[in-house]
Amino acid sequence: MAPLNPYTYIQCPCSDSASLGRPTDLTSPTSADGDEDNTFDPRAPRANFSLYPLEYLLYCEDCHQIRCPRCIAEEIATYYCPSCLFEVPSSNLKSEGNRCTRSCFQCPICIGPLSVTSIETPPPSSTLLSPDHAATPHSTYSLICSYCNWSSTEIGIQFDKPNGIHAQLAKLRNGGASRLTAKERKERRKELSHRGGEAAVAAAAAVAANESSGGQDVDLETQFANLKLFCNSQLADPSAADNGFSSLGDLGFSSPSSLSRIMNLYTGGKLHDPRAKSKLGAMREALAADEGLLESNLNESSLITRLHQSDFLDTASSTQICSQPPNLGEPHLHGASRFNSSLRPVPYLLRTKRSKRCPVCRHIISKPEAKVQTTRFRIRLVAGSYIPSISIRRLNLPGPNGPAAPAILGDLLDPLKPVHFLLTFKNPIFESLKVTLGAPATTPGRFPSKVTVLCPQFDIDANTDVWDEALKDNDRESSSRSRRRAGTESQFQVEVGKIWERGRNWVSIVVEVVPASLKLEAGQDVLKEDEDVLEIPMFVRIEWEVENGGDDATSGPGRDKDQKEKRELAYWCVLGLGRIKQG
Amino acid sequence: MSGLSSGTAAGTTPLPHRSVANIRSPHTSGNTNPSTPSSSSRPIPSSTFGSPSSLRADEDILILELGTRKLQIGFAGDACPRGTVWFTPSQLRRVGDFRDWSSESKSNVDWKTKKVTGEKWWSRDHELWEYDVREVDLGLIGDKVDRALREALTKYMLIDSRPRRMVGVLPSGLPLPMLSAVLDSLFSRFQPPAISLLSSPVALTVGAGVRSSLIVDLGWRETVVTSVYEFREVSTNRSVRGGRLLVEQTHKLLAKHLPENQKKKANDNAGETEDYELSFDECNDITTRMVWCKPHLSSPKAPKSSDGLPTLHEQDESGVAPVESSTDTSKTVRIPLLSCRSPTTIELPWEALAEPSENTFFDSQYTESSFDDHELPLPLLVYRSLLQLPLDVRALCMSRIIFTGGCTNVLGLRGRIFGEVSKLVEERGWDGVQGKGADQMRANPKLKGKRGSRPANSGPSGVDSPSEGASGQEQDGVWHDAANTAHDECPVEEQLKRGQDKRPRVQGKMRAIESVGAWSGASLIAHLKAAPVSTVEREAWLQYGAVGASKPSEVDQKSARQSFGPGGLMRGSAASNSWTLGVWGMN
Numbered sequence A: 001m002a003p004l005n006p007y008t009y010i011q012c013p014c015s016d017s018a019s020l021g022r023p024t025d026l027t028s029p030t031s032a033d034g035d036e037d038n039t040f041d042p043r044a045p046r047a048n049f050s051l052y053p054l055e056y057l058l059y060c061e062d063c064h065q066i067r068c069p070r071c072i073a074e075e076i077a078t079y080y081c082p083s084c085l086f087e088v089p090s091s092n093l094k095s096e097g098n099r100c101t102r103s104c105f106q107c108p109i110c111i112g113p114l115s116v117t118s119i120e121t122p123p124p125s126s127t128l129l130s131p132d133h134a135a136t137p138h139s140t141y142s143l144i145c146s147y148c149n150w151s152s153t154e155i156g157i158q159f160d161k162p163n164g165i166h167a168q169l170a171k172l173r174n175g176g177a178s179r180l181t182a183k184e185r186k187e188r189r190k191e192l193s194h195r196g197g198e199a200a201v202a203a204a205a206a207v208a209a210n211e212s213s214g215g216q217d218v219d220l221e222t223q224f225a226n227l228k229l230f231c232n233s234q235l236a237d238p239s240a241a242d243n244g245f246s247s248l249g250d251l252g253f254s255s256p257s258s259l260s261r262i263m264n265l266y267t268g269g270k271l272h273d274p275r276a277k278s279k280l281g282a283m284r285e286a287l288a289a290d291e292g293l294l295e296s297n298l299n300e301s302s303l304i305t306r307l308h309q310s311d312f313l314d315t316a317s318s319t320q321i322c323s324q325p326p327n328l329g330e331p332h333l334h335g336a337s338r339f340n341s342s343l344r345p346v347p348y349l350l351r352t353k354r355s356k357r358c359p360v361c362r363h364i365i366s367k368p369e370a371k372v373q374t375t376r377f378r379i380r381l382v383a384g385s386y387i388p389s390i391s392i393r394r395l396n397l398p399g400p401n402g403p404a405a406p407a408i409l410g411d412l413l414d415p416l417k418p419v420h421f422l423l424t425f426k427n428p429i430f431e432s433l434k435v436t437l438g439a440p441a442t443t444p445g446r447f448p449s450k451v452t453v454l455c456p457q458f459d460i461d462a463n464t465d466v467w468d469e470a471l472k473d474n475d476r477e478s479s480s481r482s483r484r485r486a487g488t489e490s491q492f493q494v495e496v497g498k499i500w501e502r503g504r505n506w507v508s509i510v511v512e513v514v515p516a517s518l519k520l521e522a523g524q525d526v527l528k529e530d531e532d533v534l535e536i537p538m539f540v541r542i543e544w545e546v547e548n549g550g551d552d553a554t555s556g557p558g559r560d561k562d563q564k565e566k567r568e569l570a571y572w573c574v575l576g577l578g579r580i581k582q583g
Numbered sequence B: 001m002s003g004l005s006s007g008t009a010a011g012t013t014p015l016p017h018r019s020v021a022n023i024r025s026p027h028t029s030g031n032t033n034p035s036t037p038s039s040s041s042r043p044i045p046s047s048t049f050g051s052p053s054s055l056r057a058d059e060d061i062l063i064l065e066l067g068t069r070k071l072q073i074g075f076a077g078d079a080c081p082r083g084t085v086w087f088t089p090s091q092l093r094r095v096g097d098f099r100d101w102s103s104e105s106k107s108n109v110d111w112k113t114k115k116v117t118g119e120k121w122w123s124r125d126h127e128l129w130e131y132d133v134r135e136v137d138l139g140l141i142g143d144k145v146d147r148a149l150r151e152a153l154t155k156y157m158l159i160d161s162r163p164r165r166m167v168g169v170l171p172s173g174l175p176l177p178m179l180s181a182v183l184d185s186l187f188s189r190f191q192p193p194a195i196s197l198l199s200s201p202v203a204l205t206v207g208a209g210v211r212s213s214l215i216v217d218l219g220w221r222e223t224v225v226t227s228v229y230e231f232r233e234v235s236t237n238r239s240v241r242g243g244r245l246l247v248e249q250t251h252k253l254l255a256k257h258l259p260e261n262q263k264k265k266a267n268d269n270a271g272e273t274e275d276y277e278l279s280f281d282e283c284n285d286i287t288t289r290m291v292w293c294k295p296h297l298s299s300p301k302a303p304k305s306s307d308g309l310p311t312l313h314e315q316d317e318s319g320v321a322p323v324e325s326s327t328d329t330s331k332t333v334r335i336p337l338l339s340c341r342s343p344t345t346i347e348l349p350w351e352a353l354a355e356p357s358e359n360t361f362f363d364s365q366y367t368e369s370s371f372d373d374h375e376l377p378l379p380l381l382v383y384r385s386l387l388q389l390p391l392d393v394r395a396l397c398m399s400r401i402i403f404t405g406g407c408t409n410v411l412g413l414r415g416r417i418f419g420e421v422s423k424l425v426e427e428r429g430w431d432g433v434q435g436k437g438a439d440q441m442r443a444n445p446k447l448k449g450k451r452g453s454r455p456a457n458s459g460p461s462g463v464d465s466p467s468e469g470a471s472g473q474e475q476d477g478v479w480h481d482a483a484n485t486a487h488d489e490c491p492v493e494e495q496l497k498r499g500q501d502k503r504p505r506v507q508g509k510m511r512a513i514e515s516v517g518a519w520s521g522a523s524l525i526a527h528l529k530a531a532p533v534s535t536v537e538r539e540a541w542l543q544y545g546a547v548g549a550s551k552p553s554e555v556d557q558k559s560a561r562q563s564f565g566p567g568g569l570m571r572g573s574a575a576s577n578s579w580t581l582g583v584w585g586m587n
């Protein structure tokens, strides 16, 4: 198993039981041997949903709280295509869908970008003889992938124009047959009905029937449109409405059981107009393709024959099929969707730039630059600017038998052999921090490793200006801070209750760990994925003081200590230290 | 057709616009949380959402379909969902954990997971629901839904986080605790003012343009046959034969053809647990690409009938011809494999690729009596589902068979099931087996004779028009007889039916039809503003949870008596001030 580098994850406080509407019950586990029941188990399957690397977390300055992607409110600043970088107005999203409607497509085979290329029509043999090749202009175009050389001609699709590919493609089925899009069909119907009267309706039905040629050929979009049209016309039919409502009028409403028996579908709550209950009930069923009724074609023998003649690579992988948008332009494909020839170029999904607000106080905590081309933010309150970062390093102390070998990054941990890790906490804020750590004496799970935090409580100096720091340094040159710098770390013994080293705005402490043995006893199940990773849950509480009146108050010279406001923040984090050697 | 913007029915009080400011953030829930002493006293501003968009969020209704392996979401009124998110093991990882798994470790994980949990199936991490009650972690289900929906909203829906009404499309057999977990997660994380619930069989029925149907859901975990009558689910039958078993069978087949040196070292305790040679993903992939199903006539039970029974007609003839002519046993297929010890390519006979579906769905080498109820071969499952229905319901349902689910992609499978069911109907009629249907038959010998002698005449593609010929009359007879004898139908319903249905319905013969799908059916229902099975409002849910729901039976005693079986009949509340969980509230 590959070794791993130490890491830190933070659990957003929003993910405790309170998230389901019940009150929070995060009793303070700050005492080093915290209540077993309240110890956060990083191995529980649910833990993975609430743990984030520090870089993924934001922070609300007003609520003094961490905000994760699950506890943030989002607004859309811009919609754009990641390929052509064109901004899309929000009104288009509803009508045109969530993909670029220009000419931006991804390859259905390898998701590389497709480009429009003209197809060189081979010149008629006669022109070879004639000196001028003028007779053969580039007349058709195809989409080509420059990575895997896929071409839309492989699915029988060519375009007349090099632009507006999306619109052209919507009218083409694989193989090149043309189809009416929903829009065109709607327009045609409108046209016909403008001519007026019964005849028009009949004509419209005829159009629908013609284009569906018996039903087998009706594509999904058409079937849905036909169903919709049918239902709407049924509901609009005055005789239907009469029957539906009047017959129910007295009997129905005074006798809820019979009503609900009939209109079982509509047993909705108070959100709904009670008269809606009779809506579908007043409809007859669809009887033909132009009303949305389609018979199945269960005869797939020709497809089986095709599969029989196909190579494995003539079929699409599940990944390829999953990245296909729904193909509304074909009849129900069922098993036919497996063939490469059923794949379609994939229009790029649009993307958004989002502003983020604190859901509690409504303050904006992240706001991107409006311009699509830039990835910068105008406002971005990342949690890393407010809560201390923790970095982890393995510490090699001299053993009883002389100096230890230098620790190699990612070395496997020996079971049952004490090992020391150096945790360095770095304070990002301009006030000094009081840090209190709590960790269970043994890690949760089947293989408990022993954990001792040698110094669970300490202060970190403020993240002052570097110049201030230089000045202060002169004053405190002789303090404990510098003593570690004198020699290599292996010259020092770890001391309980003492920090290891201190710097301008950071403090290192030592954690001693005795990794568990991973030996399986008889009858025990094999190791689960990552069960050999030594992870320790640690409860971090930070406290600091700010000027009364909030962070915005200007700090006057005559400030009083009594006016300071105490703040605190507490959260669980998980320290991944390394893998334990197996066997 | 433009009705999207008017998602709430006329006459309905529009919901007050709910701003995200009303989110009950856990951090502000009081002084129980020691970490935020200052935030608890902070007043929550009541300002509305300052969004640049003028679109009112509660005008978009989100349709959310939750299946065993995927979530689909889109706007009500659209023809298809805008996005699909699959439940995968990588979704269970921590954010920022981008470790890429080599195929080798992938298959390790697969079978390790399987062993550790004692679960028979290696595919658990690919599924949302956990039907094993001992193992179930409801919070985890909520988390999975939360993460998948968040991904879908961000990647496909491209909408902000203002609360929107939702319509949930769910399998009707979903146990109540799991439905609760889903609602908990949706209400607490996404703040919809209300969630309406629709069962997928009903949505599928609407999506096919009919009012009654037999839904054959060839699903992942199981195959479920549901009969829907007048938009009500009247019975449900299940068999474990589904996609998961198919992938398992495919693995077996591929492992059998692996060269010896590619096989993993047999474990010490190999006796107890069967090791997997290949990864789940790879077997799943090969199943969707290469597995097919033999047509009906090649089944051993049906020797090629020279007696000219016009049973399976053109479908089988054409189905057999190309396959048989090409089933030169010499034809082999080469399949590249990556997740075995080292990448290799195996070669196996084309015919063998039909074995997995044969074993999974049919198992025709065993006798009928050797199957438990929950493992019936699919033709038998469908036949028995029809058999147990009252005559009139059956007559309608058998002519409105809707195949749905992932395994409809197995080439030839739908035709094979349809063919075998037709044959069973032809051989046995609707008699000979115990059951309600049979009882009714016996009570009316005239019908029995009629039905028994009736040829199962029409094929899937050659359907007679309902108005034409003898079969129409005959069925008419059946229909009226049934209506007279077996029913306590209320006069209103009768009146309604007569009033509307002037054109005769196709009934009494086997016919399969296509539905636009459960998601699209639900989209249509929401578009038509027809009320769903049940609507749960956020406030009520947060206050009471599932306990607050009226038992459908309490609300509607009368229809409870008409249930065809426990949990079968869909009912709901008609009283406006109580709400139910529809079918889900009854188990």
Ligand SMILES: [Zn+2]
Pocket: A012, A013, A014, A015, A066, A067, A068, A069, A070, A071
């Ligand atoms: Zn959070």
Ligand SMILES: [Zn+2]
Pocket: A081, A082, A083, A084, A085, A086, A100, A101, A102, A103, A104, A348
């Ligand atoms: Zn574009």
Ligand SMILES: [Zn+2]
Pocket: A107, A108, A109, A110, A111, A112, A145, A146, A147, A148, A149, A150
């Ligand atoms: Zn490509």
Ligand SMILES: [Zn+2]
Pocket: A060, A061, A062, A063, A064, A358, A359, A360, A361, A362, A363
């Ligand atoms: Zn805030």
